[in-house]
Amino acid sequence: MSRIDTLQTFVSVVRARNFTSAADALGVTPSAVSKQISGLEERLGVRLLNRTTRSVSPTEAGQMFYQHCENILESISEAEKLVTDFDVTPRGRLRITAMSNFGRRELARMFHDFSEQYPDISFDLHISDRPLDIVKEGYDFALRIGSLEDSRLIAKPVARQNIVICASPEYLKGWGTPVTLEDLNHHRILMVTNAEFARINWLRQFEKDHGFTLSSVERKLSVNDIDLVYEACLAGMGITAIPTYIADRHLQSGELVRLFSDVEIPVRTIKVVFPQNRYLATKSRAFLDFITRYFDDAGVAASADDY
Incomplete structure (x- = not known):
């Protein structure tokens, strides 16, 4: 009888709470189960089970041993399954x-x-x-x-989501193109407030990183839908910060203009x-x-x- 078999027997006894049920599950006799457990206790030099005429229960040492045995047997099962599934077509x-x-x-x-x-x-x-x-x-x-x-x-982490600040040519024609970050004090800003984007407040990040206050910024639109903010930006309503995967097509077509390309905006992961x-x-x-x-x-x- 291998050590692994003995551990399996011990776990079965603890789960079943008696030798007879454990023996039935293992397909052996109750006396064989009792003999294995006694041999295990003798080898370890510690009593693992409290025995009565009707049931067994783990001692404090037995409970600790049981938890480790469960982990060991689970790891063995997982290792076998990994090997078995290695060449199986994923489905x-x-x-x-x-x-x-x-x-x-x-x-x-x-x-x-x-x-x-x-x-x-x-x-x-x-x-x-x-x-x-x-x-x-x-x-x-x-x-x-x-x-x-x-x-x-x-x-x-699997991907980096880059952020760009942009506006439409129509907006910049009417309001002028900001040259410095402080110039944003004289512009209309479009903000996204949904759960996906709320943690990235790019105006506050600019204030923190560059040591100035954007106290005069006109927050023209705050909305919890990024598509609406994006359409408002395309329509000439103001300046916004948007992920590149959304803005790239219109940046390439010239329908949007990237601003502050030399300014680093925190990358989201x-x-x-x-x-x-x-x-x-x-x-x-x-x-x-x-x-x-x-x-x-x-x-x-x-x-x-x-x-």
């Missing part, structure tokens, strides 16, 4: 939640490319800026920006968040590897310093 359904604007603009192409490579994996995608308990609600992954406050989760399980299913490992490569190929991969 199944992934449940993913993502920020609204990022999800609408970025994920369709990525999911298409992923599906070309992994045709047997399907998606349930939930778009929301509302914080979700992905463990409770059963999601495999979440795409998020911001700090991680749930110790049950792992956050893997997009993270893939997932439950802190020891074992990731083959389909989940495939997605995690793919999304990392996808943003790397796009030239916006997160660096080692991003978090």
Whole structure:
């Protein structure tokens, strides 16, 4: 009888709370189970179980030993499953939640490319800026920006989201082009206030980094929808800060003009968040590897310093 078999027997006895039920589950006799446990206690030099005529229960040492045995047996099971699944084609359904604007603009192409490579994996995608308990609600992954406050989760940085300050040519024609950051005191500003963007207050960041006050800024529009702010900027309503993945097309066409290109704006990091399980299913490992490569190929991969 190997040590692993003995550990399995001990765990079965603790779970069943008696030798007979444990023996039935293991397909052996109660006397064989009792003999294994006695031998284990003799080898360790400590009593692991309290015995009565009807049941058994772990001693304090036995409870501690039981918890470690469970972890060991679980690790062995996971190791075997990893090897078994290594060459198995990833398949199944992934449940993913993502920020609204990022999800609408970025994920369709990525999911298409992923599906070309992994045709047997399907998606349930939930778009929301509302914080979700992905463990409770059963999601495999979440795409998020911001700090991680749930110790049950792992956050893997996968992409950098660059921010640009811009305005339309029509707005700049009427209000003038700001040359210095202080010039923003004489301009109309459009602010996004939804959960995805609220933590990045670029005006406040400018004040902090450059040591001046933007007390006269006219906050012409504050709204919780970035698309509305973006359309207002295109229409000539004011100046805003926007992710490059939204603004690039109109910057290239000349419908928007980038301002303060020499000023560094804090980069936001997009993270893939997932439950802190020891074992990731083959389909989940495939997605995690793919999304990392996808943003790397796009030239916006997160660096080692991003978090």
